[in-house]
Amino acid sequence: MTDSLPPVAIVVGAAGALGRFVALGLAHAGMTVVAVDRKADALELLPDAIRRKVADTTDPATAREVVDRIAEEIGAPRVLVNTIGTYGLGDLAETTPDQLGLMMSVNLGTALWLSQAAAPHMRAAGGGSIVHVAARHGLDPMTGSLAYSLSKSALVHLVRVLDAELRPTGIRVNAVAPQLLDSPFGRASFPPEVIAHAVAPEAVASVIVAVATDTSAPVSGAVIPTYGS
Structure with missing residues (x-):
């Protein structure tokens, strides 16, 4: 670890469209x-100045191992941004136990385990900022993706619980809530008339960067809509 390094930020899911712009x-x-x-090839497309x-x-x-390793080798993280998520269709009749388990594990569990891993390092460093990516589905009732909506609703509540727990220690916890990103996944999954209302990932990333850094201090416990048109 080099003491002269600027503050350390961990961006999880950095190979994706949103995570890449957040890292940049x-x-x-x-x-x-x-x-x-987990995608080594996509990480190699990032500039050399960004560690991988x-x-x-x-x-x-x-999750615990990689955060601990970064803290030991580079420095205690002052920012954690988690963009990991998965999506699935299915209404009440179509939702299965496996689908619900997957959505909860990826969309909720990843956020919980990363926060749990980063918080001790942030406390020891005197504070920090955690940002997760929620979704409009977690705030407003929407049909057609029941398990996904439940997992994002649970994530929204996790952010608020973590804010109550961690804010006294100097750690801010927030989230952004897109509805649909104009990403390769989105364009492959939805018709053009739907994608026309999607938000560019770089626009959502700029909100995340502002929330993650001291620009937004002392905002904590917020779930910021980034819905698009």
């Missing part, structure tokens, strides 16, 4: 960015 934005803001994703760790943080033990 935090680096532009002057932070030492560590990009984490290949890991699947949906696994609780791996």
Whole structure:
């Protein structure tokens, strides 16, 4: 670890469209960015100034291991941004136990385990900022994706619980809530008339960077809508 390094920011899911722009934005803001994703090839497309760790943080033990390793090798994280998520269709009649389990594990569990791993390092460093990516489905009742909506609703409540628990220790916890991103996944999954109302990932990333950094202090416990048109 080098004491002269700027504050360390961990961006999880950095190989995705949103995570990539978040990593670039935090680096532009002057932070030492560590990009984490399970897709090594996609991480290599990031600029050399951004450090990389290949890991699947949906696994609780791996989430803890990679955060601890970054803290030891580079420095205690002052920012954690988690963009990991998965999506699935299905109404009441179509929802299965396996689908609900997957949505809860990826969309809720990953956020919980990463927060649990990062918080002790942030407390020891005197504070920090955690940002998760929620969704409009977690705030407003919407049909057609029941398990996904439940998992994002649980994530929204997790953010508020973590705010109550961690704010006294100097750690801010917030979320942004897109409805639909104009990403390769979105364009492959939805018709053009739906994608026409999607939000560019770089626009959502700019909100995340503002919330994650001192620009937004002392905002905590917020779930910020980034719905688009």
